[in-house]
Amino acid sequence: MLKCRYLFIICVLIFLMPACSAGLQTAPEGQIQGYNLDSINTTPVPDSLPRLTLPKDDLPHDYLTEWWYYTGHLTSQDGHRQYGFEFVIFQVDRKSFPKIYLAHFAITDLNRRSFSYDQRKQFGGNTNTTHRLNLALGSWTLEGLGGNYKIRADMKGYSIDLNLSTQKPPVLHGDDGVISFGPAGDSYYYSYTKLLVRGILIDRGVKYAVNGRAWMDHQWGNFLTNLGGGWDWFSLQLDNDTEYMIFVLRDNRGRWLGQFGTFIDKLGRKRELKSSDFSIRVTDYWTSSLTGAKYPSGWQIHIPGDNRQIRIKPLIKNQELNTEQTTGVTYWEGAVGVFEISGTGSTIGKGYVELTGYAD
Template identity: 45%
Template structure:
């Protein structure tokens, strides 16, 4: 991103410090670390609103809103030089925060779950751009965001990702296999004075490209999930959330989330289902039951997280019982230098039954707002 030269260095230094203070406060702005932190209880029907609908490809790019992010997670496989099969999970996320006339700030996180080595690695970055994003609905160039040498570029479901950290680097091409899923039916959630949020996902994207693993280039293939959310909204202070992306081998996908208030009470539940023909449905919250199977306590932070889940969905459109297990227990990100908080986001595997047939799958789970016991 091009940066303009400020006329008043001391003013810009103060402005940047103020903006980073706002962004790095997890109580004031925890939504920088999730795709779902701010979503309220949604209706089972799309809400009537005067806000414009989502348009592609214009809405793939940046917007002049308070909060925005592009979130990529996925699973990859490769064969190394010795013929050994290797498996990985990855997360790459870019955020944008706009506050008043302060410069836009762009934090980013990159993580690799090296399942074959039983290791988890991550890095974080943040940059402040002095040029404003293009106005809503004008650009047809898709997403083009860069933080240092990390980048995401994409148009019409064909995305390119690049990121690197010590011992790992990705250069990936992603291709959507389905039309985007518009959450809540129309991709728009409004909640009065609280603001509004646009939200869509590409629930199944083919992955191809190169992973550099300890200086060894590996040709990888796999499957990814992409979330894009933006709007004039802020998150609830002290809240937390659990988010699940589920990709099953019968070519269906499920997205679940639970939002908790500061007391730990669940105040919002969402169940989204995308069938094999890319038809998306919002299922009633009462159709879902979730049971935690265990816990894991971080040796770095002392935070105790749930670990392992059994999901049951009973609805005319979907009868499913699934067991979700982390591929590694420790997939915690301590990202105080970029978004000011700590969260668990990790690769999981899935087994169970869906509509009377055995299924398997993979996905990602995000856990925020948990504390030391």
């Protein structure tokens, strides 16, 4: 999954994980059996760790690893065009070196049934103010605070200029926004799970006014990882105004080590999901013609406590990113639909799924 290369890769790659998994370590050989994420200590927050405070903690920190992650769905004002988008900025701080910034930008064009992405890296720069998030890698910019953000990014064929505003309070995962993984370190983690999006998307030179909804994850900490496997991460926004974050960790043989998640109700209140609270079954696969990686490409999730059974399906199969030039990994991150299993099988929401560790 994570590849060791020269100093840049050593300083960057072994610390990059999805927006819900930092700090986790692969269980040592001989301890794989019986390993479960329920055994990870998410309470209490270590006394020495400052409490997460918003909106102040939207801003960059002097920690080893940090990222701001946005995914969402957009529709043109006339209703004729639909897109998914991903935009992420990573900050890597190794004290004696200049800070490193990495960014990915992707568009899923549902009308053309196509997927496009680009990537950037930058050493140094981004002297941030103390009052507002302000990060830039050239023309790619992220600004804002407290659930209100502006994103600008461009690549061949597409550009976005989006304003995002939260409709719910932030969700602090774990114990008041901290997940502790013992020797691996502690990670701050919160999400804005319902962001209203308005702005402009330029598609092959044609400008569209767009609107939609998005999800933001912000995570940072002094955590180290030694993962040899991967993860499956789901952010699901249902039409009944509730959301789910679901995460599955795998070892380097593809075996599931455990799972956890968070449910967010209509008022923005959270409920943590233990591994025993839900089950996931893969229903389909897709093989990349470029990398040969075989990814899950359909899921059924059963959450008995919520009396909910749902089916998740990629809106297009190929949403694979080869980011060898920046993070050095290849992963699948894409727009998905959420459907009923019983009854008419109608659409009940949208989301994003991230899959890592499948392309070695």
